[in-house]
Amino acid sequence: MDYQYYISAWIYKVLKHADADFANFLHNKGYGKNENDSKLYKLFCFSRLNFGKPKLWKEKKLFEISAHEIKLQISFDVNKAASNFIKGLFMAQEFYLGDKFNGIDFKVSNVAALPEPEFTESMRYHLQTPWVVSYQKENDKHPQYLSPKDKLFDSLTVKHLAEKYNNTRQPKLISPEQINAKRLNDFKRAGFVMKPGTKEQSRIVGNLFEFELNAPLEVHKMIWNAGCSEKSSSGFGWVEKID
Known part of the structure; x- marks a missing residue:
């Protein structure tokens, strides 16, 4: 049930595979005014997995998922050029999500860029x-x-x-x-x-x-x-x- 840590680790792994320096920067430092700034931020976030209505094994803290297609949204606070670069990184990725006892093998079948809303104050x-x-x-x-x-x-x-x-x-x-x-x-x-x-x-x-x-x-x-x-x-x- 607590799969968020594994998703975060996977995102860093994808970034590191493409650009080790960028991924290390995100993981170890983040964005900030300077290297000595104690307030450094990692400017991305992600949604919950959209997998319909799974069976819940509450005592074991597990979801049993029957859906074959699962959706995840990831967002980076970067410019458009970097956004297109990042989009390409996740295409056709194959990965395992879970711990050594329970998990699922995934393959990314599609990546789509979603439009931003119209922002007001x-x-x-x-x-x-x-x-x-x-x-x-x-x-x-x-x-x-x-x-x-x-x-x-x-x-x-x-x-x-x-x-x-x-x-x-x-x-x-x-x-x-x-x-x-x-x-x-x-x-x-x-x-x-x-x-x-x-x-x-x-x-x-x-x-x-x-x-x-x-x-x-x-x-x-x-x-x-x-x-x-x-x-x-x-x-x-x-x-x-x-x-």
Whole structure:
């Protein structure tokens, strides 16, 4: 059930096969103002797998999938030339998705570029994967994963979006005061296990809800192409537009 880690690892593998330097940069550093910047971002995100209604083996944390064609959306916050290059990388890829006990062999049968929506300064979104907002005190060993009930949630949400934008784009800067995110419904806590079955195994928890975002157009484009959440390269913060 926690397949997101394996998808993220596969994406890095595809990139590394084509351009080891680019993949290493994404994995180890990400985008940022300079090499010494502590806030570096990996500007891609991906959706959940679309495999219909699988059989759920809850005790074993497994999906049993009968569909023969499965869809996945991947988005990179790059220019059009790089986008066409990346599109070509994924054509006809063959790979195994899973751990050493359970998984599926896949072959990419088709890659299609999807159009962007028409962006406006006020837009409504549905979170398909959880929005992670974390806070770590100086002496804490692990971060706290906040819910919208926590008093720091709203301020850290817009602070992260502004930092993500400002650390990856030059020269125009955006302040948190230019961004307003308003939740439209109740939230549901959800998360994924990362690096399952290893010593580094951990669970990252976020929140699912619908929201209205008022922000400059560039911020909307960024979250559409790179997710709105922390850890977007692990599949968190994938948004879909609400008409």
